[in-house]
Amino acid sequence: MRTFALAAGAAALALALPATAQDDAPAPPSPGEIAAAAPATDWTAIAPEDLLVMMLAPAPDGIERTVVIQLMPAPFSQGWVENIRTLARAGWYDGISVNRVQDNYVAQWGDPNYDNPEATGEAKPLPGGLRTMDEAAYVYPRSIDRPRALDPLFWPPNDIHRWTSFHEGFPVAGVGTPDTERNWPVHCYGTVGVGRGMSPDTGSGAELYTVIGHAPRHLDRNIAVVGRVIEGIEHLSSLPRGSGDLGFYTAEEAGKRTPIGSVRVAADLPAAEQPRFEYLSTASDSFARYAEARANRRDPFFIVPAGGADICNITVPVRRADEAGG
């Protein structure tokens, strides 16, 4: 064996177990095996209105590149989410490009001619009807439902004043007492957020980024979190890094910008073309078992369970609805 294990490979790797281990009880399941065994009722369909389908230009080898984004559910960031649907429905994103790829940080797409001293054309006018959001909306100023059974798993540990958890499939954090509770969505790998200028600007949603490295949690509450990539992030995370400040492609590297063919709300696609996804409900018993197994790996490759996990290491399982198993 030359590999180290992940959920997907646990079955194959188990074949290599020494005989002494095989003689005993079956190996504890991996997180992936727990998710795969979850009953259908523990999976929640994602509404087509909450899915964005972004088609990048084909790769140099001709491969099609589709990125699917799940938009943030209420009560978080809904003004920006509405703007993003407005921009998609106006076709505004069609023809823009990925202009910034910074290693261990973000890939960012928008109008390459917007506020760019080296612009080669005019900035694209925004459609009407966009809302201007206030910074206060980075945080939801009230309590939310969250699965308290998960509380013992997290690094840092949850207490009554500060916590991380999940809300309808999304990682969140919060502070306060029951009277003063505030919650907000957090930045993890694959999170989608809204580029902005200096405070008090909050961005419109015309400039978006996704996280392609270790979770930049210092951005939480400083920027609007509007969704997460649920399929095809490798088409963004494997793009060439930009050599300019902040990973922007320089004028000399303009050819490295990846054009975006189209961005559509899935609900607007012909029914046969609408992708159907579901996530493992973060309020379900299956998710609680899955999260516990992520925090304490006991499947065969592991010798010492970690004893906890940070919120971004408990990635919420998502699958195509037509891949639904047992």
Added chain:
Amino acid sequence: MRTFALAAGAAALALALPATAQDDAPAPPSPGEIAAAAPATDWTAIAPEDLLVMMLAPAPDGIERTVVIQLMPAPFSQGWVENIRTLARAGWYDGISVNRVQDNYVAQWGDPNYDNPEATGEAKPLPGGLRTMDEAAYVYPRSIDRPRALDPLFWPPNDIHRWTSFHEGFPVAGVGTPDTERNWPVHCYGTVGVGRGMSPDTGSGAELYTVIGHAPRHLDRNIAVVGRVIEGIEHLSSLPRGSGDLGFYTAEEAGKRTPIGSVRVAADLPAAEQPRFEYLSTASDSFARYAEARANRRDPFFIVPAGGADICNITVPVRRADEAGG
């Protein structure tokens, strides 16, 4: 302004500050500005014996791809580190390839014909003199020096029984009481570790990986951590992902494997070709200020400081010695 700020861009972004802010005291420095202002005495040279220079085959566009790895200092993982020097000095790594790239996880290199049912050739014999390490060596069973001034910064919070910290430029974690203290290096973005089979195998160092996603902390104490990439990780993190189990390239994708031309200990290169690097001493006052600023961003882009950071978000500054500034 369409960007959001990082240390590198703070100077440029500050120009966009509204007049009210510019009228006040100078903006608090960014983490990068603090590091750049550190006195030369706060930087520590990395010995050429502790640097590996890995030359990948040139990129498709002809660009040279060099990856520099700093090997783990004592007292951690030294048996594997010795093996890696032995393998490099035997020229064993020359001609192997990057065989696995799994999104948000690792890029891994080794002999593509080792333990591979689809091998197209013979596995490469290992050189003599390699040590076989015990699993106990994943952990150093005694206390280490660590900068206690940093203790208040970390998520999760440090206490006398459990902590994260830094040791000679590397992120570490530990548990225990003064009598029973144990410490180990942790997995962060860019960490280099040793691929292995099922327990009790611990790997030789012939198969190595680096982290290209969110820190997989569940691997800590389960696998040997032997160093970190300090330059050129973008040449690994931007490689095409493999579509096989665990991100291995399938037999049909063998052409995507990136050949490794050579791996050399920097000390063995002609003096003029030896890269010279230094890191911001993690025991220095400058590093304490830098780490505090990483945990509580107050430079102009930010409106809410996070109040803490996990160990992997306090990346240790490294620079070419010939870039040394003030």
